[in-house]
Amino acid sequence: MPEPVIRPATHADDEELAELDRRAWSPLHAVKPRPQPPYEPFFDARHPPEHILVAESQSLAPGLxxxxRLAPVTRLICNAHVRQIQGLVVDDRVRGRGIARAMLRAACAEARRQGARRVTLRVLGHNAPARALYASEGFAVEGVLPxxxxxxxxxxxxxxxxxAL
Structure with missing residues (x-):
């Protein structure tokens, strides 16, 4: 079985995802302040498990x-053909192994499966590695908010x- 396995998240993943999110926090990609105790759950009403795909490993660094995060952009029917990537995180211990690329491809496949025709995202201008990854996977800059x-x-x-998908 290839490593890691990409699968839909479940409610049981909440604590492990919250911990991964805290470990991976960086001003390179985060607009919210560094998480501080008491920590909030990873899943909430706006971010349910069905909007998340996870990469799970048994050998690289066991666990998630x-x-x-792949979600509808709005609740509008006229916008239902678009999905937005609202977060992509890879554990620092396994960076450089193609996990982000694999998750990005899986998210685009899932968006297609859901009937989407487009995928959008927002990335911080100073996050050159993420911007390069997205560009290499066919994403184009469609606007900049300076x-x-x-x-x-x-x-x-x-x-x-x-x-486009």
């Missing part, structure tokens, strides 16, 4: 080593990317 976020004393662009 990544996740990608200086949209003030992160650690610097203004950072919000880059909007998308691709």
């Amino acid at each position: 080593v990544g996740y990608i 200086g949209e976020f003030l992160l650690e004393g610097a203004y950072v662009d919000d880059v909007l990317m998308g691709r």
Whole structure:
């Protein structure tokens, strides 16, 4: 069986995903402050398990080593053909092994399965590795919100990317 396995998340993954999210926090990709106790659950009404695919490993670093959040952009019927990637995280211990690319491809396949025709995402302008990954998988810059976020004393662009399925 190839490593890691990408599968839909379940409610049982909540604690492990929350811990992975805290470990992977970085100003390179996070717009929210570093998580502090008391920690909130990973899943909530806006982010249910059915919007998450996880990468699970038995040998690289046993357990969950990544996740990608794929959700409808809005509740509007006229926008139901679009899905948005609202987060992609890979455990630092297993970076550079193609896990992000595999999850991105799995998310696009899942979006297609759901009937979507487009996938969009937002990425911070200074996150060059993520932007390069997305571009290599067919995502194009569709807009830039200059200086949209003030992160650690610097203004950072919000880059909007998308691709057809």
